[in-house]
Amino acid sequence: KYLLDFIEDVRSTGKNYREVPESVRKALDEAQTIWFGDQETDKVTVEFDAPVAHFFERKNFFPQQTIVETRENGNIVVSFDVYNDMHFHEQTARWMPYFRVLSPDSYRQRVCAIALETAERNESEAG
Numbered sequence: 592k593y594l595l596d597f598i599e600d601v602r603s604t605g606k607n608y609r610e611v612p613e614s615v616r617k618a619l620d621e622a623q624t625i626w627f628g629d630q631e632t633d634k635v636t637v638e639f640d641a642p643v644a645h646f647f648e649r650k651n652f653f654p655q656q657t658i659v660e661t662r663e664n665g666n667i668v669v670s671f672d673v674y675n676d677m678h679f680h681e682q683t684a685r686w687m688p689y690f691r692v693l694s695p696d697s698y699r700q701r702v703c704a705i706a707l708e709t710a711e712r713n714e715s716e717a718g
Contacts, residue, residue, distance in 0.1 A: 632672035635679060636693040641665025643689045653682055668693065676701055 611619075636659065639647060644667035647658060653671030660668040673679040679698055683690065687706070692699035 630674060632674055633679075633695065633698070634670055635673055635695065635698055636668060636670045637683065637690050638662075638666050638668050638693055639686065640689040641667075643686060673698075680705065 632654070641664060644661070644665055646652070647656070647667055647669050648661075653669070653673075655670075655672040657670050658667060659670050662668070671682070673682060676698075679701070683702070692702055
């Protein structure tokens with residue numbers, strides 16, 4: 592499921608395991624990205640535009656995804672867990688520009704910063 596190419600400095604503990612513990616197996620089975628573990632997560636709440644809302648009604652795209660609200664205009668409010676800024680970006684980038692972050696504010700600011708940087712880089716002529 593994940594690439595092993597970048598694993599370095601592996602040292603044997605001298606222990607052998609006949610089976611993968613159920614808790615580890617479950618964590619690996621439920622992992623949707625490389626960002627997973629037992630550390631604390633941030634709960635993010637995002638509003639997605641009506642043209643893409645049906646995707647979230649049919650499938651979970653995010654860890655611990657929950658539909659919070661379906662609005663009269665067809666937009667859908669979804670909450671989900673992320674481990675850090677990079678995990679959040681990886682999860683949401685494909686949905687740009689069809690969403691806005693409702694909370695927490697730090698992730699909304701991150702989206703704005705990325706959008707501005709991307710716009711600036713693409714406004715200049717290719718060189």
